[in-house]
Amino acid sequence: MDRALSALTAKERFAVSFSGWAADAVAPLSAFSGTVGQSIHGLVIETNEGLGGKALALQKPVAAANYHSSREITHRYDREVRAEQIKTLVAVPVVVGRNVRALLYGGLRTRSGIGDDLLRFAFSAAKSVAWEISVEEEVQRRLRSAEADRVVLERGSSPARTQELTEQFAELRDLVRLMPDEETRERLEALGEAVFGTEARGQLRSDTLSARELEVVAQVALGHRNADIAETLFLKQSTVKAYLGSAMRKLGVKGRYQAVIAARAQRLIP
Structure with a gap:
């Protein structure tokens, strides 16, 4: 979950992100990135209340370009959201099977239209958490x-x-x-x-590359830099570097592009 939050706030996509594990129709917020205070820490989101509660009920991503004037949601949590200076908010449920297991939020401190790219990125982060x-x-x-x-x-x-x-x-x-x-x-x-x-x-x-190591080497094969790989796989750059270093050791090479050649020679990547 922490990795997904870091990805949401990376490169200033969202100014703030936060999340909570969902159970029994509620989701207490428990993880945060970019907050300026404690107002939303521990806040319990109930089904059909606020933006997150609507996402819980619909099991679909919902967004409010102007949160405080939206007529599509209840405003039970306005005081806490206002204290964080959030004006635009996206809530994405993490759905596993038919159950919402967590909520991910991404917020902006300006009134801004929410483009498809931003929504897709938030949805991708939630899917990554669901997969894990x-x-x-x-x-x-x-x-x-x-x-x-x-x-x-x-x-x-x-x-x-x-x-x-x-x-x-x-x-x-x-x-x-x-x-x-x-x-x-x-x-x-x-x-x-x-x-x-x-x-x-x-x-x-063993010397067999792990799934993550293969993913990183495959990204290198596409010509991506560590920063790009970290963004794509929702990892920290230091983690990407560690996976790549481990893959190179297992493949018996000393360079990233040598790792690609060796992995292709063993038919580990296309």
């Missing part, structure tokens, strides 16, 4: 299942069942590579070692 939530929940679901299956393997099972569980472990390992969560990676490594032996430890730290 989906991956994390799928990983946790599969990890719980794998831990339950561990008992089956320890007690002995048919070769076919053992092969099936081994393949499931491999799929889970690939999913975990999409996540930056070191705790989850360690949990999977420990599980793999317990079930398959010590050779499983280290599989997550």
Whole structure:
């Protein structure tokens, strides 16, 4: 979520951005970028109240070019919004499946028309958060299942069942590579070692490029600079640099364009 907020305020797209996790028809605001005070910190957004409440109800992005005079929303939170000097506001729900899981806001401190590019960027940030939530929940679901299956393997099972569980472990390992969560990676490594032996430890730290590393190298192949890549992937430039450095080490090269050549030679990128 923090990465999405940073992306929204990068290059002065929005002067301020904030968000909150949604549950039980409310979304308490809990993450902020560019705020000038504390007025909206901890504010609980209720369904159908204000711009965010409307986004919660519709499960669609909504915007107000002139927030304080809009007739399309209730004005329950006007005092808090005015204290932040926000005049133009966009609210985008993060939808996973059929449920709103979070709200993302982008605000301007001037009355301004909200162009399609700005709306698309805010929607893209919300989709990125939704994707991360989906991956994390799928990983946790599969990890719980794998831990339950561990008992089956320890007690002995048919070769076919053992092969099936081994393949499931491999799929889970690939999913975990999409996540930056070191705790989850360690949990999977420990599980793999317990079930398959010590050779499983280290599989997550193999020379295979992670999904993010491949994304970064692919962006380099398109001629993009680190700043452009960070913007596209909703990452910090330092994170892009770290992914690229890791990819170069794994590919055994010392330059970004050498990494592209090596990745193409291995048919990792087009």
